[in-house]
Amino acid sequence: MTEPSPHTLNTAQAAAADWLARLDRPNVGEADWTDFDAWLNAAPEHQQAYDQLLALWSEMEAAAPHLDRALTQPSRSRPDASRRWLLAGGLAAAGLVAAVTPWGDITAPTTTYQTAKGERLSVALTDGSRIDLNAGTRLTVRLMGRERRVVMTEGQAIFDVAKDARRPFLIEAGDRTVRVLGTQFDVRYRDGRQSVTVARGRVEVRPSAGAAGQAYRLTVGQRLDHETGGAEARISTASPQAVFAWRTGQLVYRNEPLANVVADLNQYSDQPLKVADARTGRLPFSGVLAASNSHDMARTLTLIAPVTSTSTPEGLLLRAK
Known part of the structure; x- marks a missing residue:
């Protein structure tokens, strides 16, 4: 009985290689990405196999210039063919079983x-x-x-x-x-x-x-x-x-914990806001606030939310009614 080669790709690795080739085509479309996403999320070993393939691909791209130089050297300084194939096989096997060091990433800014x-x-x-x-x-x-x-x-x-x-x-x-x-x-x-x-x-x-x-x-x-x-x-x-509305200067909330709202408003207002306790911070808040560097947001918040406000040396303290 013939033993399988240790370098034989398993099903997940073979599928990962097919997907990499498919998604690298110039005419890849949205349907391809949808199908790929479904495959990737179907089983943990799919993502593991794809990550290992990406690691190997990165290693090969990083090593390509060094291999080119080695193969263009005079014949007397080249390693013999068997040694070259042994090195290539070792690199491939290492790339398929573990994430290898991404040489090309060391200088990435x-x-x-x-x-x-x-x-x-x-x-x-x-x-x-x-x-x-x-x-x-x-x-x-x-x-x-x-x-x-x-x-x-x-x-x-x-x-x-x-x-x-x-x-x-x-x-x-x-x-x-x-x-x-x-x-x-x-x-x-x-x-x-x-x-x-x-x-x-x-x-x-x-x-x-x-x-x-x-x-x-x-x-x-x-x-x-x-x-x-x-x-x-x-x-x-x-x-x-609603979540993206801050890009246009609107802060839109739907049952958001008041602590999160306060943390957002503190990025715009010169007057710091604080919640008095955990109970106040958990209060759900719904409403739309204009993102501006003024006291208006704090004033609007106290009018909409069931809280009282007290001025302190550290800022405006909010407490649940």
Whole structure:
């Protein structure tokens, strides 16, 4: 009986290779991406196989110049054919069983984008993606050969991600990582609270390394809420148009915890707002506020929400009635 070769591709790896070739065609369409997304999310081993294939592809692209130089050397300095095939086989096997070091990513630059209080910023990335930053946001972007990675330390941003089958787009916010291949969604991370709202396509939100919890896949009109350090997350329906309204100067809320509303308003108003206690912070708030650097938002908030306000040296203190 013939033993299978250790380099033989399994079913998931073979399918991943087919998908990479299919999505690399110049005439790839939306139906291709929809089918690919369904395959990727059908089983954990599909994503693992695809990630391993991307790692191998990145390694091969990075090594290509070195191999070209080696193969064009005079024959007396070349390794013999058997050694070359042994090296190639070893690299291929390593790439298929583990994520190899992305040589080409070592020099990839990291760019920081930051907005001040009351400021918004739109950024066009070199991969064709776009990021709209809300006020009081700070994030870093690194576009590498194997992946595109954003780290959001504070704030809110809308991501319109260009499709790239070879480079997943990852956003780290607190202890959660959002993974996409091409879609549009909003990520908010303030005061240790995270939310992700999807407007187009699908995204995966999973615990970052060392964090507790499970992975969730969100589609259009879904929102995930999570507090850093906890294992649980809450999935609800949301209007992407309402969530995205801050780009046009409107803050739209539907049963939003007052603590989240206050954290947003503090990115626009010179007068700091604070909630007196956890009970006040949990109060649901619904309404539309004009995003402006003035006392008007705080005044409107106290008129709509069931709270009282007291001026203190630290700012305006809100307390549930």
